[in-house]
Amino acid sequence: MKSRHVLPAALLVSALLASGCATRNTASGGRQTSLLGGAVTVESNSFEPPASATANADLSKIASRGNPSGKKTTLLWGLITLHDY
Numbered sequence: 001m002k003s004r005h006v007l008p009a010a011l012l013v014s015a016l017l018a019s020g021c022a023t024r025n026t027a028s029g030g031r032q033t034s035l036l037g038g039a040v041t042v043e044s045n046s047f048e049p050p051a052s053a054t055a056n057a058d059l060s061k062i063a064s065r066g067n068p069s070g071k072k073t074t075l076l077w078g079l080i081t082l083h084d085y
Contacts, residue, residue: 016036016037021033021034021035021036022034026043026045026046028045028046028047028048029045030043030044030045030046030070031043031044031045032044032046038077039075039076039077040073040074040075041073041074042071042072042073042074043071043072043073043074044069044070044071045070046070046071046072046083046085047070047085050072050081050083051078051081053078054074054078054079054080054081055079055080055081056080056081056082056083057080057081057082057083058083058084058085059082059083059084069084069085070084070085071083071084071085072084072085
């Protein structure tokens, strides 16, 4: 019974490891890095508002450090957005 679960688990892990990452420059002069096939995306100099279909958290209001950095982290292909602006 356990051997039936080993092959799908191994295929899933290998697919996640093979998905890699990609980095590109944005129009605002920042950088966007996607990891695990877009499951995690980190963006710098992104002061645009988050999408309306996401659960967003403004980290500058939670843990204020003075001036905002403009970083945005998107998890699970846009389901959760953490931003500092």
